Amino acid sequence: MPEKITIENLNAWFETKQALHDINLSIQENMITAIIGPSGCGKSTFIRCLNRMHEVVPKAKISGKVLVDGKNIYESDVDPVDIRRRIGMVFQKANPFPTMSISDNVVAGLKLSGVKDKKILDNIAEESLKKAALWDEVKNDLNKSGVSLSGGQQQRLCIARALAVEPEIILFDEPCSALDPISTSKIEDLMLELKEKYTIVIVTHNMQQAARVSDYTAFFLYGKLIEFGETNQIFKKPMEKSTEDYIVGRFG
Amino acid sequence: MKWNKRKLIDRIMSFLTAACVVIAIIPLLSILYTVTLNGISAINIDFLTQLPKPVGEAGGGLGNAIQGTFIVVGIACLIGLPVGILSGVYLSEYGENKFGRMVSFVADVLTGTPSIVAGIFGYTFIVLYFGFSAIAGGVAISVLMIPIVARTTEESLKLVPGSLREASLALGIPRWKTILHIVLSTAMSGIITGALLAIARVSGETAPLLLTAFGNPFWAVGIDKPISTLPAQIFTYAISPFPDWHTKAWGGALILIILILILNIGVRLITRRKYRV
Ligand SMILES: Nc1ncnc2c1ncn2[C@@H]1O[C@H](COP(=O)(O)OP(=O)(O)O)[C@@H](O)[C@H]1O
Ligand SMILES: [Mg+2]
Numbered sequence A: 001m002p003e004k005i006t007i008e009n010l011n012a013w014f015e016t017k018q019a020l021h022d023i024n025l026s027i028q029e030n031m032i033t034a035i036i037g038p039s040g041c042g043k044s045t046f047i048r049c050l051n052r053m054h055e056v057v058p059k060a061k062i063s064g065k066v067l068v069d070g071k072n073i074y075e076s077d078v079d080p081v082d083i084r085r086r087i088g089m090v091f092q093k094a095n096p097f098p099t100m101s102i103s104d105n106v107v108a109g110l111k112l113s114g115v116k117d118k119k120i121l122d123n124i125a126e127e128s129l130k131k132a133a134l135w136d137e138v139k140n141d142l143n144k145s146g147v148s149l150s151g152g153q154q155q156r157l158c159i160a161r162a163l164a165v166e167p168e169i170i171l172f173d174e175p176c177s178a179l180d181p182i183s184t185s186k187i188e189d190l191m192l193e194l195k196e197k198y199t200i201v202i203v204t205h206n207m208q209q210a211a212r213v214s215d216y217t218a219f220f221l222y223g224k225l226i227e228f229g230e231t232n233q234i235f236k237k238p239m240e241k242s243t244e245d246y247i248v249g250r251f252g
Numbered sequence B: 001m002k003w004n005k006r007k008l009i010d011r012i013m014s015f016l017t018a019a020c021v022v023i024a025i026i027p028l029l030s031i032l033y034t035v036t037l038n039g040i041s042a043i044n045i046d047f048l049t050q051l052p053k054p055v056g057e058a059g060g061g062l063g064n065a066i067q068g069t070f071i072v073v074g075i076a077c078l079i080g081l082p083v084g085i086l087s088g089v090y091l092s093e094y095g096e097n098k099f100g101r102m103v104s105f106v107a108d109v110l111t112g113t114p115s116i117v118a119g120i121f122g123y124t125f126i127v128l129y130f131g132f133s134a135i136a137g138g139v140a141i142s143v144l145m146i147p148i149v150a151r152t153t154e155e156s157l158k159l160v161p162g163s164l165r166e167a168s169l170a171l172g173i174p175r176w177k178t179i180l181h182i183v184l185s186t187a188m189s190g191i192i193t194g195a196l197l198a199i200a201r202v203s204g205e206t207a208p209l210l211l212t213a214f215g216n217p218f219w220a221v222g223i224d225k226p227i228s229t230l231p232a233q234i235f236t237y238a239i240s241p242f243p244d245w246h247t248k249a250w251g252g253a254l255i256l257i258i259l260i261l262i263l264n265i266g267v268r269l270i271t272r273r274k275y276r277v
Helices: A043-050 A080-086 A102-106 A108-112 A118-131 A151-164 A181-194 A207-213 A231-236 A241-247 B005-042 B045-049 B063-094 B098-111 B115-130 B134-159 B162-170 B175-186 B188-203 B207-212 B230-239 B243-271
Strands: A003-014 A017-028 A032-036 A060-068 A087-090 A169-173 A199-203 A216-221 A224-230
Touching: A003 A043, A003 A199, A017 A043, A017 A199, A017 A216, A017 A224, A032 A043, A032 A207, A043 A060, A043 A087, A043 A169, A043 A199, A080 A087, A087 A151, A102 A108, A102 A118, A102 A151, A108 A118, A108 A151, A108 B175, A118 A151, A151 A169, A151 A181, A151 B162, A181 A199, A181 A207, A199 A207, A207 A231, A216 A231, A216 A241, A224 A231, A224 A241, A231 A241, B005 B243, B045 B063, B045 B243, B063 B098, B063 B134, B063 B175, B063 B188, B063 B230, B063 B243, B098 B134, B115 B134, B115 B207, B134 B188, B134 B207, B162 B175, B175 B188, B188 B243, B207 B230, B230 B243
Parallel strands: A032 A199, A032 A216, A087 A169, A169 A199
Antiparallel strands: A003 A017, A003 A060, A216 A224
16 A cells, blocks of 8 residues: 655654654555544644644754655755645634635635636636535635635635645644534545545544544554554554553543 | 622722723814814815915915825835835744844834934935935934834734634745735735824824925925925914914814824724625
8 A cells, every 4th residue: 555654753842842752654645544642742743744834833843754755855955835735734723814705715825826817716716615515505605705604614615725726635633623513524524535536634632533534543642653553453452551541531 | 779899899990981081082172172163264275275375465275285295295105104014024924033122122212202303313314415305304204104004014913813824834825925915915904004093193293394394385396395294384374473374274283183084084994894704
């Protein structure tokens, strides 16, 4: 099975505080990999290292390698802007651009990288909204503000916005933690569809969600990777005591 | 009604705050009242469109002063808005360092600087070399605008949530484009408000203009020549011994207030959100 991302000896710091300790892990192409663990264990830090968003935080540092298709994205000749275009991200709190209409939100990434042709932009907006399962709900309101939508719709708008720049990988950081169960299941269905085309990494607090959608699961604790394997195995017979404790809710 | 201590304190506090509002508003209203009462009789079409008449002749107006004010304030905006807005962007987006803190300190000091100092600045660096001029006036009052615009821009940009910057960066939009297209546009109404408030604040300045634009009884002939401005013309009318000119001074003041009022209403209209949330 092809490895899309290989993480080797990854360490990450905030100023002097080390948030990740020597992570080694491989992420398979066209699979959903879930990252679980108690809050503060470094899940967000970890996925932000995969698209070079960690370095956006002042005084944040990193060591080790992240190979995407075999090439280290931290090599000096790599432009973080290109990496972020190839590796999209959806955040915990939906963050549409408040001054832009729904359709402008979707194509913001393209417009700002110089695509001007209105026809192309309209097509991509429609296509991306369809992929994000939002088209039918907004097709008559494309000129309304993105922030006029409900929370769940805003989150799917953010997914459409990430899809519009045609990434290869999408990182989700607790995308459903602010959403109701119906919106949550819509987004889960969506992820299962998206994995046909994309490689997906999702951070989640919700054990059932990890079990429902993911093929692989990584359990983090105190900045360390404790256990990694097929989701079935992690949930049915974890090797580590702390993994089991976390999954059955004994802590975290 | 049952009175207890909490309710009583609540009543007293809301009374006190209301009283303070009244105290703050009284001078404002009384100024508006006096200026309107004394100035309204001076205002007519001639007053708005004609040149001042020599002493002793009836009629005349301050058309050239209105024209001059627009020119001088326009020059001040051409200098003050770009410099102020860019400084604000620097302070908010790149200012977490020694130089940034120094700029920020200088901006604070400049905000508190008496306006006559800006006049002396214009006088020393421009008037002494090139003579009195509209440009000198514009430069002098742009010095007063820059710190206001820089500060309000900085504050508005800092109000833009970090999550929007991250959303943009994560789309593969470079930092400078993120600032230019996402951050600035989100903060736009705040920045425009700051700019208009700065314009309103400096358009009534008199002292720096007396030292730089000087004044001129005729229509503007060029931005490198002395030019009439409303505040300076009001000053000329007001210190004269003639009751007729005093009325004209009140009339000029009323026009200045109305212009500034229009600016402030403009601020209100612009800051209404483009999209209803
Ligand atoms: N911007 C930051 N500055 C300093 N420390 C941070 C910052 N963000 C996160 N941390 C710290 O790094 C650790 C990991 O955080 P995070 O990756 O956000 O955890 P999780 O997403 O698993 O809840 C936590 O101890 C947290 O306090
Ligand atoms: Mg997190």
